[in-house]
Amino acid sequence: MQADYFAKKKRNTLGFLSILGVVTVLAIIITEYNVAKGFTSLPKAVEWGLANFYPTQESLTKLPDILDKLIETLLVSIAATTTGAVFALLFAILGSNTTRVNAFFGSISRGIATIFRNIDVAAWAMILLFSFGQSSLTGYFALFFGSFGFLTRAFVETIDEVSGGSVEALQATGAGYFSIIFQSVIPSSLPQMISWILFMIETNIRSATLIGLLTGSGIGFTFNLYYKNLNYDVAALVVVVIIAAILFIETVSNYVRRVVL
Incomplete structure (x- = not known):
């Protein structure tokens, strides 16, 4: 009985993660978001922030x-x-x-x-x-x-x-x-x-x-x-x-x- 409960819980979890993954992929496609470009732009954003975004006297x-x-x-x-x-x-x-x-x-x-x-x-x-x-x-x-x-x-x-x-x-x-x-x-x-x-x-x-x-x-x-x-x-x-x-x-x-x- 307990094994069936955990198996059902595992299936529900996998089902939820699958739906979440599909929704994420659809969102990326619809919005035309470039994942690779988004991550590669992070170092440049940090560099710009350190160079410009700080208080001065x-x-x-x-x-x-x-x-x-x-x-x-x-x-x-x-x-x-x-x-x-x-x-x-x-x-x-x-x-x-x-x-x-x-x-x-x-x-x-x-x-x-x-x-x-x-x-x-x-x-x-x-x-x-x-x-x-x-x-x-x-x-x-x-x-x-x-x-x-x-x-x-x-x-x-x-x-x-x-x-x-x-x-x-x-x-x-x-x-x-x-x-x-x-x-x-x-x-x-x-x-x-x-x-x-x-x-x-x-x-x-x-x-x-x-x-x-x-x-x-x-x-x-x-x-x-x-x-x-x-x-x-x-x-x-x-x-x-x-x-x-x-x-x-x-x-x-x-x-x-x-x-x-």
Whole structure:
């Protein structure tokens, strides 16, 4: 019986790899991608990057302006994540099997979260450009909608996993709905929710850089501006600042997880 199981699993794996290989070959043929040329061009690309794409002493004069844009990007990312988390918590409570008011509202909450989660933040940015134009507000709403969808799903799973036993215990004692929410669900789920929020902040800071290219704001737009003007030394400095900021935020996030959680 066990041998049949592993044989079936092996056949499924080989079948999946075969389909993946066929799709890859078809993609190469349709796009007319030259695989050999792609790999042979890598050394030249690295050589060009080392020769041109690095910060210089002159580029450091632009550092204050770059830091201002970086701070703007960080603040927008944090604001979008925290406000998205507030709305996500409300929809998660309504959508969780443990705390939902009824099946109808639960399905509606999960459906809305699914729609928002499955639309990428870049797609949200392009959609919102028609309403708000190129501005920080467009980037904020794009990150907010993406954060809301992802965190709602994460919070629903957290509530269902962590709070089930304590909710049943309070219900058995006759506790009211809001007493269960504030005395059991939120306290028991809060550490894991904070962890998800920290993860989302890290993700949004990375996404905000790309979103800035579309919305004409933040550190992403700054990089695009200098790169298109062939100021490669300043563009390289922007990249270095972004990497340093991401590593710093990740370090702080890991520290908070260790100390607080």
